[in-house]
Amino acid sequence: MKSREMREEGSGRKRLQRESGGGEEAIAQDRAAEELRKSEARFRNLADTAPAMLWVTEPDGSASFISRGWYEFTGQTEEEGLGKGGFCWLDAIHPDDCERAGRMFQDANEKRRPFTLDYRLRRHDGEYRWAIDAGRPRFGPNSEFLGYIGSVLDITERKRAEVALRESEEKYRTVFTSIDEGFCVVEMLLDEQGKPHDYLFLEINPMFEQLTGLRNAIGRTARELVPGLEEFWVEIYGRVALTGEPVRFEHFAEPMNRWFNVHASRVGDETSRRVAIVFTNITERKRAEVLLAAEKKVLELIVTGAAMPEVLDTLMRETEAQSTDGMLCSVLLADEKGQRLLHGAASSLPPAYNEAIHGIVIGPSTGSCGTAAFERKPVFVTDIAADSRWADFKDLATTHGLGACHSTPILSSQGRLLGTIAMYYRRPHNPGAHDRQLIERAAQLAGIAIERSQAEEALRESEARYHSIFEKAVGGIFQTTLDGKYVAVNPALARMYGYDSPNDMIATITDIASQLYVDPGRRNEFLRVMQAQKEVTGFEALVYRKDGSFMWISESARTLRDQTGTVVGYEGTVEDITERKRAEGRLRATLDHVRALSGRLATVQEEERARIARELHDELGVKLTCLKIDLSRVMSIIGNRVRADLRAKLNDRVRSMVGQVDSTIASLQRLVTQLRPALLDDLGLVAAIEWQGRDFQKRTGISCTCMTNADDIAIAPDRATAVFRICQEALTNTARHAQATAVTITVTSQPDSLQLVVADNGIGILDTKASDRQSLGLTGMQERAAQCGGTVTIEGDPDKGTTVTLCLSVGGGQPES
Numbered sequence: 074m075k076s077r078e079m080r081e082e083g084s085g086r087k088r089l090q091r092e093s094g095g096g097e098e099a100i101a102q103d104r105a106a107e108e109l110r111k112s113e114a115r116f117r118n119l120a121d122t123a124p125a126m127l128w129v130t131e132p133d134g135s136a137s138f139i140s141r142g143w144y145e146f147t148g149q150t151e152e153e154g155l156g157k158g159g160f161c162w163l164d165a166i167h168p169d170d171c172e173r174a175g176r177m178f179q180d181a182n183e184k185r186r187p188f189t190l191d192y193r194l195r196r197h198d199g200e201y202r203w204a205i206d207a208g209r210p211r212f213g214p215n216s217e218f219l220g221y222i223g224s225v226l227d228i229t230e231r232k233r234a235e236v237a238l239r240e241s242e243e244k245y246r247t248v249f250t251s252i253d254e255g256f257c258v259v260e261m262l263l264d265e266q267g268k269p270h271d272y273l274f275l276e277i278n279p280m281f282e283q284l285t286g287l288r289n290a291i292g293r294t295a296r297e298l299v300p301g302l303e304e305f306w307v308e309i310y311g312r313v314a315l316t317g318e319p320v321r322f323e324h325f326a327e328p329m330n331r332w333f334n335v336h337a338s339r340v341g342d343e344t345s346r347r348v349a350i351v352f353t354n355i356t357e358r359k360r361a362e363v364l365l366a367a368e369k370k371v372l373e374l375i376v377t378g379a380a381m382p383e384v385l386d387t388l389m390r391e392t393e394a395q396s397t398d399g400m401l402c403s404v405l406l407a408d409e410k411g412q413r414l415l416h417g418a419a420s421s422l423p424p425a426y427n428e429a430i431h432g433i434v435i436g437p438s439t440g441s442c443g444t445a446a447f448e449r450k451p452v453f454v455t456d457i458a459a460d461s462r463w464a465d466f467k468d469l470a471t472t473h474g475l476g477a478c479h480s481t482p483i484l485s486s487q488g489r490l491l492g493t494i495a496m497y498y499r500r501p502h503n504p505g506a507h508d509r510q511l512i513e514r515a516a517q518l519a520g521i522a523i524e525r526s527q528a529e530e531a532l533r534e535s536e537a538r539y540h541s542i543f544e545k546a547v548g549g550i551f552q553t554t555l556d557g558k559y560v561a562v563n564p565a566l567a568r569m570y571g572y573d574s575p576n577d578m579i580a581t582i583t584d585i586a587s588q589l590y591v592d593p594g595r596r597n598e599f600l601r602v603m604q605a606q607k608e609v610t611g612f613e614a615l616v617y618r619k620d621g622s623f624m625w626i627s628e629s630a631r632t633l634r635d636q637t638g639t640v641v642g643y644e645g646t647v648e649d650i651t652e653r654k655r656a657e658g659r660l661r662a663t664l665d666h667v668r669a670l671s672g673r674l675a676t677v678q679e680e681e682r683a684r685i686a687r688e689l690h691d692e693l694g695v696k697l698t699c700l701k702i703d704l705s706r707v708m709s710i711i712g713n714r715v716r717a718d719l720r721a722k723l724n725d726r727v728r729s730m731v732g733q734v735d736s737t738i739a740s741l742q743r744l745v746t747q748l749r750p751a752l753l754d755d756l757g758l759v760a761a762i763e764w765q766g767r768d769f770q771k772r773t774g775i776s777c778t779c780m781t782n783a784d785d786i787a788i789a790p791d792r793a794t795a796v797f798r799i800c801q802e803a804l805t806n807t808a809r810h811a812q813a814t815a816v817t818i819t820v821t822s823q824p825d826s827l828q829l830v831v832a833d834n835g836i837g838i839l840d841t842k843a844s845d846r847q848s849l850g851l852t853g854m855q856e857r858a859a860q861c862g863g864t865v866t867i868e869g870d871p872d873k874g875t876t877v878t879l880c881l882s883v884g885g886g887q888p889e890s
Contacts (some may be wrong), residue, residue, distance in 0.1 A: 075416070078599045079080075083646070083874075085803075086197045089582070091379055091884065094364050097257075109221065117138075117140075118138035119228065119797060120138070120141075120142075121140050121141035121142070123140065123142065123224075124142075124226075124318050124652075125142065125224035125225065125226050125684065126139070126140055126142040126143040126146060126224060127139075127140040127142070127223070128140065128162070128208075128222070128223055128224070128225070129211075129220065129221070129222050130145065130159070130182070130208075130219075130220040130221045130222075131219075131220045131435065132157065132218050132219060132220050133159075134159070134160070134178065134179060134182040134220075134221075134372040135158050135159025135160060136154070136155055136159040136160070137159065137220070137322065139151070139154045139155065139162060140170065141825060143162070143225065145197070146194070146197065146227070146379075147165040147196065147197060148196070148197030148198075149161075149162070149164075149165060149687070152515040155231065155492055155817075159287070160175075160492060162865060163175050164236075165195050166192050166193065166194060166195070166197065167192060167193035167194070167201050168192050168337045169193075170192035171192075173190075174190055174192045174206070175453045178190070178208075180477070181208070181221075182221065186210065186715075187207075187208065187210065189205065189206070189207045190203045190205075190206050191206070192204060192206065193205060194225070194227075196617045202227050202229040203227070203231075203232040203588055203826060204225050204227055204228060204229075205225070205228045206224075206225045206649050207221060207223055207224055208221040208222065208223025208224075209221065209223065214771040214783050221597075222716065225817050226638045234307045234600055235571050236664045239446075242266050244274055244342045249278050249538065250278060250279060252280065253280060253352050253353075254279070254280060254284075254351050254352065255277075255278065255280045255281045255285065255350075255351070255352045255354070256277070256278040256280070256349070256350070256351050257274055257275075257276060257277040257278070257284075257290070257349075257350050258274075258275045258276040258340060258347055259271060259273060259274055259275060259295075259310065259350065260273045260275055260316075260346055260347055261274040261310060261311050261346040261347075261348060261786070262294070263311075264344070267313070268315065268513070269293060269307050269308070269310070269311025269315070270307065271293065271294045271296050271307060272295050272310055272348070272704060273292070273293070273294050274292065274293060274295070274298075274313075274348070276288050276291065276292040277291060280849055282514075283333065284333075284354040285329065285331075286329060286331075286354065287299070288695060292410070292595065295307070295644060296626050298328070299326075299328050299521055300328065301327075302328065302362065303326070305324065305325065306324075306326075307847055309337070310337055310348050310350070311471075313337045313339055313350050313619070314340065314345070314346045314347070315346075317339045317343060319336065319338035319339070320335075320336070320337050320338075321334075321335065321336045321337075322334075322335055322587060323335070323359075324356065330356075331354055331356045332354070332356045332359040333352045333353065333354060333355065334352060334353045335350060335351070335352040336350070336351045336352070336559070336823070337349070337350045338650050339352075341754040341789075344442050347379055348440065360395070360507065362604075364395060364511070364514060366458045367391035367392070367394070367395065368391075368393065368514065368518060369771045370387065371384060371387055371388045371391065371467045371518050371522070372518070372521075374387060375521060375522050375525055381417075381523065381526040382418060383415070384526075385404050385417050385418035385519060385522060385523075386418045386420055387513075388402075388404075388418070388515055388518055388519060388522070389402040389403070389419065389420060389421070390420065390421075390509050391416050392515045393421060394510070394799045395511055396496075396507075396508050396511060396588065397505070397507055397508065398498065398502060398504060398505065398508055398510075399498065399499065400494070400497070400498065400504070400508055400511070401419075401421045401422055401475075401496070401498070401499075401543055402419065402421065402494065402497075402512075402515070403417075403418070403419035403422055403427075403431070403442075403484075403494070403495045403497065404417035404418045404419065404492060404494050404495075404519055405433075405446075405492050405494075405495070406491065406492040406523065407435070407441050407446065407490045407491055407492050407494045410584070411435070411490055411504060412434065412435055413432050413433065413434055413435060414430075414432070414442055414443060414446060414492065414493060414887055416428075416430070416431040417492060417710050422473070422475075422497065423473045425473070426469065426470075426473045426475070430442075430466070430469075432766065434615075435806040437449050437853065438462045438464065439465070439466075439497055440454075440462060440463050440467075440478070440480075441453075441462065441463070441478040441479060441480035442453045442464045442478075442480040442493040442495050444462050444480070445481060445482045445493050446480075446482055446490055446492070446493050448482075449490065449503060450482065451479065451480065451481045451482070451483070452479070452480050453479045453503070453504075453559075454477060454478050454479065455501055455503045456476065456477060456500075456501035456504060456828070457470045457475060457476060457477060457478060457501075458470075458471060459501075461691050462739055463478075463821040473498055475497050475498075475499065476498055476500040476501045477497065477498040477500065477501050477502040477503075477504065478494040478496070478497050479495065479496050479504055479509075479512070480493050480494070481493065481494050481495075481512055481516045481705060481886075482516075482522065483516050483519050483520045485520060485521060485523075485524045486520075486524065490528075491519075491520055491523045491524060491766055492519070492523060492721045494512060494516045494519050494688075495669075496511075496512050499626040501587060505594050505732050516538065533819045539641075541749050544563060544564060544639070545560075547565055547762060548565060548647065548648055549562070549563065549565050549566030549570075549626075549644050549646060549647035549648070549649075550562070550563040550566060550645075550646055551563075551566055551644065551645075552633065552642060552643070552646060553585065553642050553643050553644075553648075554641055555640065555641065555643075555828050557585040558579075558582075558583055558584070558585070558641060559578065559582055559585070560680070561575070561579075561581075562575045563575060566578070566647055569621035569647065570589075570616070570618050570619060571618040571620055571622075571624075573621050573855050575653055578619075581619070589616050589617060589801060590614055590616055590617075591614075591615040591616060591617060591623060592615065594615040595615075596808065599612055599614070599628070599630075603630065603632060603643060607631065607632050608629075608630065608631040608632070609628065609629065609645075610629045611628075611629060612627065612628040612629070612630070613625065613626070613627050613628075613650065614626055614628065614737075624649060625649070625651045625653070625654040626647050626648065626649060626650060626696070627647070627650045627652045628643050628644050628646070628647055628648075628701060630642070630643045630644060630645025630646075630647055630827075631644060631645060645813070659816045672744065675787045701803065704718055735752055740860075742756050753793060753794065755796055756785075756821075757785040757786065757787050757793070758785070758793040758796060758797065759781050759784060759785050759786060759820060760785070761783075761793075761797055761885040762779060762781075762797065762800055762818060762820060762829075765797070765800060765801060765804065765806075766778070766779040766818050767802045769808070769816070769868075771798060772808075773808045775807070775808065775813055775814060775815065775816055775833075776814065776815040776816070777804075777816045777817075777818065777851050778815070778816070778817075779817075779818045779819075779820075780817065780818070780819045780820070781820040781821070781822070782820075782821055783820070783822040786820070786822045786827060786883065787883065788827065788883045789883075792860070792861050793879065795857045795858070795861050795863075795881075796827070796829055796881075799854045799857055799865065799877075799879050800818065800829060800831060800855050801857065803831035803854065804854060804874075805830065806877075807831070807875070808834045808836070810835075810873065811835025811836060811838075811875060812834075812835045813831045813833035813834050813835030813837050813874060814834060815833065815834050816831065816832070816833045816834075817831075817832050817833075818830070822883070825882055825883060826880065826881065826882050827880075827881060827882075827883050828878065828880050828882060829877075829878070829879040830876060830877070830878050831873060831876070831877045832875070832876040832877075832880075833875055834873070835873045835874045835876070837869035837870045837872070837873065837875055838867060838875045839867065839869060839870035854879075858879055858881060860882050861879055862881060862882060863879060863881025864879075864880050864881070865877065865879050865884070866878045
């Protein structure tokens with residue numbers, strides 16, 4: 074970009090020179106400039122079509138040209154590539170390589186020497202590719218430094234190839250000594266006719282000796298190492314050496330009693346007679362394949378439901394066929410009490426012997442099988458005639474030609490004794506690892522067969538019991554699909570719903586939600602609960618009977634799942650609760666009636682209290698006041714008409730009577746206030762409660778604090794009375810039972826509600842006492858609140874005391890019944 078601006082500036086100067094009559098020199102300069110432009114155009118075209126990404130920098134290191142290949146590779150625009158003062162190309166380099174690449178470039182630029190560096194370059198699709206960047210310095214006619222010209226090449230594939238080559242070489246160095254396969258190189262030996270007759274071991278790896286058991290093989294021939302070597306090995310390796318065709322095969326080496334999987338290929342050109350051999354010992358695999366085939370056969374019998382005697386007999390025959398020592402197998406089954414062993418399967422043993430040991434007692438010295446069952450662990454008896462555990466049975470065994478017996482207990486998946494499996498030998502013998510493995514696997518399969526057979530029998534019995542319960546149950550039982558169809562119903566449920574039979578009900582009701590539920594939304598609620606909780610208990614609904622009448626039911630159900638755990642339906646029970654619902658309705662009506670009577674009684678009681686308070690105040694109060702006035706007038710009337718000593722006594726007596734009248738008036742005022750405090754009617758609820766708190770503190774000596782967020786509360790008179798009485802009862806309970814030293818009364822008023830909280834610091838009421846319906850004071854508070862549509866909660870804590878909380882709306886009107 075910088076050079077382009079310089080060229081444009083130079084062209085401008087030359088035009089000025091021509092216009093001012095520069096002459097031939099100006100023309101020559103124009104021609105040179107034109108040649109320069111053509112040269113730069115050819116360079117740019119060459120650079121843009123070159124397979125490498127080319128670039129040019131200025132002396133300060135900033136890029137002045139980057140070929141099109143760079144932009145196509147990185148996805149940068151020309152402005153982005155040449156931005157940041159000509160260093161924006163660094164943005165396309167991997168962050169982990171960017172600093173190193175920039176530092177190496179700047180170092181080379183300062184020293185003005187060629188450089189080569191590699192880094193990871195971001196391709197336009199975001200993938201980072203390895204690139205090699207090479208640059209050489211440019212110098213002018215007078216050796217002035219002009220910057221660098223260089224190229225960038227994608228070398229990712231080369232990098233990968235180099236890594237692969239290094240890994241391959243490393244693997245090759247370690248494979249020979251570390252692989253778990255046998256490896257050797259042999260030289261085929263030919264006779265005079267050019268026919269292979271033996272082979273010489275030239276090289277072996279450590280696994281060779283371990284897998285073959287052959288020692289010191291290098292420099293020796295195969296026939297020397299393995300007497301009786303089969304011609305097969307010489308022929309097949311000779312064919313590989315002569316034809317160059319590699320082979321892979323499996324073969325049994327009889328002299329070594331081992332199976333091998335072998336791959337052989339010629340080493341060198343067609344004149345070479347060397348063969349590289351890679352092999353593995355597959356003896357255990359081959360035995361396992363035979364064992365697995367036998368087990369598959371037995372398992373197929375189990376799965377297809379073959380009788381247990383057939384399964385066990387097949388298992389014994391297959392196990393015997395795989396033994397290398399002539400094993401004879403027997404299975405004995407534990408009886409239901411786990412006390413005796415019964416004949417199960419032993420087709421290779423003499424029938425008379427099987428009959429003789431049928432029913433032997435499980436105990437510590439009852440042969441191999443009885444002892445193994447008793448001890449719950451394998452018992453190995455290598456010589457029956459010499460073992461004390463066979464003292465009572467050795468004559469029986471030797472008579473039938475049995476010299477050794479090794480028994481393993483058969484246990485269920487829960488550890489329960491199912492029986493025993495034994496391997497007999499005709500002579501004293503200690504079985505090898507192969508036979509021991511056979512008997513262990515056979516014991517596992519026998520356990521599966523026996524346990525499955527017992528489980529199937531138990532299942533049949535369980536299904537029979539379930540069917541009996543299902544058919545004879547008094548309550549309703551059902552199974553449904555997810556979409557609301559009955560799969561099964563018992564006769565009791567069909568009768569409950571008024572259908573002739575379970576089949577009639579299943580055929581008639583094809584959509585439970587719409588045909589059974591009076592309110593279809595209850596079915597949706599049932600499904601919602603089932604999905605959330607996987608089961609539901611006591612779900613009540615109103616349903617139709619077949620004749621269209623209604624009945625109330627209570628359902629309890631759980632989800633049904635298939636073998637994969639997917640929910641496929643629901644099952645449960647149904648109870649007819651119609652009579653209970655009717656009784657509940659009657660009870661609610663009675664309760665509402667009682668509550669209405671209670672509310673009316675409270676209203677009448679308050680009215681009577683107010684009337685009595687007025688009469689006491691208006692009549693008795695006035696009369697007591699008149700009496701006090703009359704007594705005072707008596708003193709003035711007596712005057713000096715009597716002696717001084719008698720007058721003094723009369724004065725004392727009159728003053729005493731006046732004091733009694735005053736005391737009576739005070740008691741009367743207190744009684745009037747308790748019956749119906751005038752403050753409640755005159756100054757409102759807040760003032761009445763504050764007076765009540767002060768009076769409580771004065772009478773009991775218990776500190777009482779009143780707090781409120783309002784000076785007065787607009788509330789219907791009947792509700793104000795209820796709040797006042799609830800507060801009064803709470804304070805009374807505190808004085809009687811709380812053993813408190815302080816009480817706090819809090820009245821909180823909201824636009825449409827009121828909350829009263831009476832909290833003490835006493836011993837705290839017990840939960841059982843707070844919910845005791847026999848406590849008239851607590852019940853009275855709750856009933857008063859209920860009549861006003863409010864609630865009272867009572868909470869006790871031994872460390873915090875008791876808190877009574879009243880919540881109700883402050884709307885006007887009559888109390889709710």
